[in-house]
Amino acid sequence: MQLGMLTACLPQWTLERVARWAADAGYEALEVACWPRTGGRDFEAAHLPVASFGQREADETRELFAKHGLGLSALAYYENNLHPDPARRAEIRTHLKHSIDAAQLLGVSYVGTFIGRDPTRSVADNLAEGERILPELVDYAGERGVTIIIENCVMEGWHPDGYPGNLAYSPELWEWMFSLGFYLNWDPSHLTWIGIDPIETIAPHVDRIVHAQAKDVELDPRARNRYGFFGKVDKSGNPWDMGWWRYRVPGRGQVDWPGVVDRLYEHGFTGTLSVEHEDPIWGGDDERITQGLGIAHRTLRPLIVG
Incomplete structure (x- = not known):
């Protein structure tokens, strides 16, 4: 197992600068963000x-x-591979294929993305649409020696009512997407806030967990007593503000990292555990972001066999 980090938390840095900092900080691998420079998401x-x-x-x-x-x-x-706007969906599909082509040239085995969702249609209709259009992407990647991995993020901000915007958030849906040829970029933080014990999901699916992300989550049960599981109704313009939980760097939330890493080892995981930094406390400027990455490294490094 290697300890890595996702570069997306430092969008203003060059890859050279990220690599130099990560190596000096003791990270072993990078999960490299490759969004286009003109797009619709602020991070x-x-x-x-x-x-x-x-x-x-x-x-x-x-x-x-x-x-x-x-x-x-x-x-x-x-990105949302089931985006409701056909033109935007085509742009996403094209850029994902560019990412796959780049992975082939680099000899990189994995490209990560989301299943996504069309929020104007039912879950059943989205799954049927996914079965119609997504296998071609799996085939495209496979022909180039690349595997597409899906993160199990809920992406509730993509739905106007805060419902799941990425239909890959539960083991039930993992089994559906596995049937299409996808693999999993497993992240325990999302499982924790939706009430699933992340450790219990490892053994049944370890043959499809080929990459993992290390992000923590802090829960506030008192706030949940006000807003309920589905979170705030009035989000004051921020669709990601659920009101009763927030992402944290590993070691600052509820995820049992010794238990997670031990169970991954127990079941033969040999991939990269990649820190995904979205912690609002350790964010806002480069110094605090890198301090947050340092906290994550100090939390996880002692758990990984050198």
């Missing part, structure tokens, strides 16, 4: 220009990682 990071990526860029990237002694665990482009 996008474009650390690889996958839309114009060629052999020269691949060679330079491999040299950069070798220079800093880092692995490249996955490329990350987490």
Whole structure:
């Protein structure tokens, strides 16, 4: 098992700067964010220009990682592959294929994304649509020696009523997406707040957990007594503010990290555990973000066999 980090938390940094900092901080691998530079989400990071990526860029990237002694665990482009707008869906699909092509050139095994959802349609209709359009992406990746991994994030902010916006949030839905050929970028934080014990999901699905993200979550039961499980109705313009939980760096929330890592080892996980930093306390500027990444490293490094 390697300890890595997702580069998306430092969107203004170059990949060279992220790699240098990560290596100095003791991280072993990077999960590299590759959103396009013009898009609709405020935390996008474009650390690889996958839309114009060629052999020269691949060679330079491999040299950069070798220079800093880092692995490249996955490329990350987490977008809504069932977007309701056909034009936007086509843009996402095209960029995901660019990411897959770049992964092939780099010799990277995994590209991460979301299943997504069309919030104007029922879950059943979305699953049927997914069965119609998503296998072509799996085939496209497979022909290039790449596996598509799906993060089990709920993405409640993508739905106008705060319902799941990514139909990959539960083991029931994992089994559905596995049947289409996807694998899992497993994240315990999302499972924790929706009431699923993350440790209990490892053994039944470890053959499909090929990459994992390390993000914690802090729950506030008193606030939940006011808002209920589904969170605030009045989010004051922030669709991600549920009111009773927030993401934290590992070690600052409720996730049992010794238990998680031990169970992953027990069942033979040999992939990368990649820190995903979305902690509002350790955010806002580069210094606090890197301090948060330092907290995550100090929490997880002693748990991973060197």
